[in-house]
Amino acid sequence: MAGVTSRAQRIWNPIAIIAVVAATLIFLSPIYWIASTSIKPRTAATSVPPTVFFTPEITPYVKLFTKRVQAKQPPTQEEYDAAPWWEKLVYDGGERVLKVGDEPQLSQYPNRFFNSLIVATLSTILAVGMGTITAYGFSRFKVKGESDLLFFILSTRMLPPVVIAIPMYLMYRTFELNDTHLGLILLYVAFNLSFSVWLMKGFIDEIPKEYEEAALIDGYTRLQAFWKIVLPQAATGIAATAVFCFITAWNEYALALILTNRRAQTAPPFIPSQIGSGLPEWTVIAAGTVLFLLPVALFTFVLRNHLLRGVTFGAIRK
Amino acid sequence: MAVLARLDTSSPAAGRGWSDLTIRNVFIIPTIAFLIIFNIFPLLYSLGYSFTEYRVSLGKPPQFIGLANYRDLLSDPGIWSSFTTTAAYVIVSVGGQMIVGFGLALLLNRQFRLKGLVTTLLLLPMMLSPAVVGLFWKLLYDPSWGPVNYALGIGKFEWLSHPVNALFAVALTDIWMWAPFVMLLSLAGLSAVPKHLYEAAAIDRASGLYTFTRITLPLVAPILLIALIFRTMEAFKSFDLPFVMSTASVQTVSIRLYQMAFQGWDTGRASALAYIVLIAVIAITNVYVKYLNKVKER
Numbered sequence: 121m122a123g124v125t126s127r128a129q130r131i132w133n134p135i136a137i138i139a140v141v142a143a144t145l146i147f148l149s150p151i152y153w154i155a156s157t158s159i160k161p162r163t164a165a166t167s168v169p170p171t172v173f174f175t176p177e178i179t180p181y182v183k184l185f186t187k188r189v190q191a192k193q194p195p196t197q198e199e200y201d202a203a204p205w206w207e208k209l210v211y212d213g214g215e216r217v218l219k220v221g222d223e224p225q226l227s228q229y230p231n232r233f234f235n236s237l238i239v240a241t242l243s244t245i246l247a248v249g250m251g252t253i254t255a256y257g258f259s260r261f262k263v264k265g266e267s268d269l270l271f272f273i274l275s276t277r278m279l280p281p282v283v284i285a286i287p288m289y290l291m292y293r294t295f296e297l298n299d300t301h302l303g304l305i306l307l308y309v310a311f312n313l314s315f316s317v318w319l320m321k322g323f324i325d326e327i328p329k330e331y332e333e334a335a336l337i338d339g340y341t342r343l344q345a346f347w348k349i350v351l352p353q354a355a356t357g358i359a360a361t362a363v364f365c366f367i368t369a370w371n372e373y374a375l376a377l378i379l380t381n382r383r384a385q386t387a388p389p390f391i392p393s394q395i396g397s398g399l400p401e402w403t404v405i406a407a408g409t410v411l412f413l414l415p416v417a418l419f420t421f422v423l424r425n426h427l428l429r430g431v432t433f434g435a436i437r438k
Numbered sequence: 439m440a441v442l443a444r445l446d447t448s449s450p451a452a453g454r455g456w457s458d459l460t461i462r463n464v465f466i467i468p469t470i471a472f473l474i475i476f477n478i479f480p481l482l483y484s485l486g487y488s489f490t491e492y493r494v495s496l497g498k499p500p501q502f503i504g505l506a507n508y509r510d511l512l513s514d515p516g517i518w519s520s521f522t523t524t525a526a527y528v529i530v531s532v533g534g535q536m537i538v539g540f541g542l543a544l545l546l547n548r549q550f551r552l553k554g555l556v557t558t559l560l561l562l563p564m565m566l567s568p569a570v571v572g573l574f575w576k577l578l579y580d581p582s583w584g585p586v587n588y589a590l591g592i593g594k595f596e597w598l599s600h601p602v603n604a605l606f607a608v609a610l611t612d613i614w615m616w617a618p619f620v621m622l623l624s625l626a627g628l629s630a631v632p633k634h635l636y637e638a639a640a641i642d643r644a645s646g647l648y649t650f651t652r653i654t655l656p657l658v659a660p661i662l663l664i665a666l667i668f669r670t671m672e673a674f675k676s677f678d679l680p681f682v683m684s685t686a687s688v689q690t691v692s693i694r695l696y697q698m699a700f701q702g703w704d705t706g707r708a709s710a711l712a713y714i715v716l717i718a719v720i721a722i723t724n725v726y727v728k729y730l731n732k733v734k735e736r
Contacts (some may be wrong), residue, residue, distance in 0.1 A: 121489075126636055136544075137505065137548070138543075140545040140546055141482060141552070141554060141556065142558055143542060143560075144556050144559055147559070147560055147562075147563065148562070150574065150575065150614065151562065151563075151690070153574075153578060154574040154577070154715070157577070166580075167583065168582065168584040169588055169731050218636060224707065229499045250469050250472070251469070251470065253465040253469075254465055254466050254468075256465055257461070257462045257466040261458060261461075261462040261714060263462065263466065264578060269466075271727055272470075272473070273469070273470075273522070274471060274723075274727060275720070275723050275727075276473050276477040276691075278720075278723040279477060279678070279716070279719065280692055280695075280715060280716075281675075281677065281715055282677055282692045282696050282699070283481075283695070283712040283719075284477065284480055284716055285486070286487075286695075286697075286708055286709055286712055287480035287481065287483040287484040287709070288476075288480050289494075289699075289700075290483065290484075290487075290494065293494075306476065309472070309476075310472060310476035310477060310524075313473060314473065317469065317588075335524050339454075341455030341456070342455060342461055343455055343456055346486070350693050361543065367565060370567070371568070371569075371570075372540060372567075373568060373569035373677075373678045374696075376694075378696070387570075388567050388570060389569070391569070392569055392570070392573045392682045395576075400661075405577075406577075409573065409624060410568050412570060413566055416566055419565070420558065420561060420562055421558060424554070425661070426557045427622060428622055428623070428626055429529040431564075431619060431622060431623070431671060432730070433663070433730070435625055435730045435734045436623070436661070436733065
């Protein structure tokens with residue numbers, strides 16, 4: 121467009137840029153609101169009119185991690201003075217931290233967060249590992265009915281989770297896999313595997329075959345060539361695929377809601393369930409939400425150049 | 439071995455280590471088997487149950503009743519209404535995503551300093567967990583103290599407890615999440631339009647509208663179609679957002695299915711409904727993959 125810049129373009133460019141910046145601010149405002157709610161004083165979260173300026177506090181995050189009850193009577197001055205800073209914050213809110221002996225009790229949140237971490241990490245490793253070798257198989261060897269098989273693999277990704285959940289629930293009941301980490305991990309592997317095969321096939325197709333062939337002539341076996349030549353070349357692709365799979369598993373809701381309830385429950389079904397009981401503490405819920413969304417927000421920046429490829433299953437590369 | 443002729447006969451590795459045939463099988467077969475165990479097998483299992491009267495919650499064994507579940511479902515007005523709710527939801531939310539997403543792409547399709555940052559920030563919503571997004575939009579929509587009502591100055595407007603309002607409110611959240619997806623695809627399409635076409639149009643003093651309808655739109659159309667089909671399929675399956683935000687008012691087919699299977703424990707009937715949904719999804723998937731391959735070949 122360098123040579124010919126029409127007058128219309130010269131006028132429109134600044135207007136469009138202002139519009140797009142305004143749109144970005146509007147798009148980000150819900151995220152800003154939840155983040156700011158997580159550091160608001162309790163009453164400011166649900167005030168009318170909404171509170172925009174306030175003194176930020178860390179209390180919601182302290183409350184997020186501790187098990188608390190309403191204090192029947194305020195702490196004695198001695199108790200208060202002896203308490204660490206975070207316990208003082210809970211006392212200030214008219215509550216006290218539950219303890220067994222001297223050990224403060226944790227809330228359910230860290231446990232659910234940890235479950236999410238285990239399930240997402242292990243399912244990602246399996247899905248990407250299997251996906252990479254399968255993609256290599258499809259990329260380098262002739263496979264009978266290749267396009268049908270690839271269609272079959274992709275189509276498994278499109279199945280509605282609730283449809284799969286009904287028979288899975290029954291089968292898991294038989295094998296005692298309901299409400300276990302293993303059960304959820306296996307399902308997430310199945311869900312992400314198709315994605316990882318398609319995406320990795322795109323990445324491996326781009327690595328010139330000549331590299332391996334040269335290695336084979338040098339006396340490598342094909343497995344050695346795959347291990348020492350192809351995998352390092354595909355490292356970026358593997359990393360991008362892994363991040364996508366991790367985010368999908370991290371965010372998944374329907375299967376986790378249906379197949380877990382206590383032991384293996386992940387954060388997505390847990391976080392919304394908190395508003396079911398009593399008066400919701402929005403600042404605490406917001407704090408939990410922010411911590412949960414933070415890893416994904418960071419990963420989005422890491423992934424930014426691969427997003428297009430990811431959302432089109434590797435079909436569109438640029 | 440014949441099928442492997444391409445690499446096998448010429449390969450210097452033939453005879454050393456694992457044969458190519460072994461490697462291919464070891465690399466591919468476990469994945470296919472895994473997907474069959476976790477997707478096809480469960481589907482066959484529930485196909486069986488769809489012809490039975492069965493409740494997991496009771497101890498009684500399933501009883502074969504033929505096509506009765508399907509017949510009952512197709513003549514149940516409640517089921518049809520959840521299909522029409524879903525259709526309305528798909529139209530409003532996907533329609534909105536296409537307009538907002540393509541609009542944003544048109545605005546972004548120029549060089550400026552913060553372009554990379556702005557694009558990435560705009561893409562953030564689609565990466566977030568729908569269940570958690572639904573939860574915090576519930577806070578934003580709160581009738582008495584939510585910032586949405588305050589910003590719009592509309593008093594105590596009930597967004598989520600009224601069926602029609604709730605449909606639009608949930609769709610708006612879905613648009614917020616997924617318009618960036620359409621934007622991302624549209625940007626790819628727009629940047630692939632050869633620049634010389636625009637230069638030629640400028641030299642011919644073609645109007646902006648003419649350039650847009652005759653050059654931009656036709657060339658971006660295939661990729662827009664991909665976005666449209668993919669989002670239609672995803673919106674048709676919608677569960678997380680409407681379930682968290684407004685279970686009672688926006689009863690999509692997936693929510694109906696969930697309630698039938700895991701709240702009513704009507705396993706046989708729910709399996710039949712799952713099959714009805716499945717057939718629709720497979721039909722859309724077929725169309726999607728066909729167009730995906732078409733765009734890939736370009």
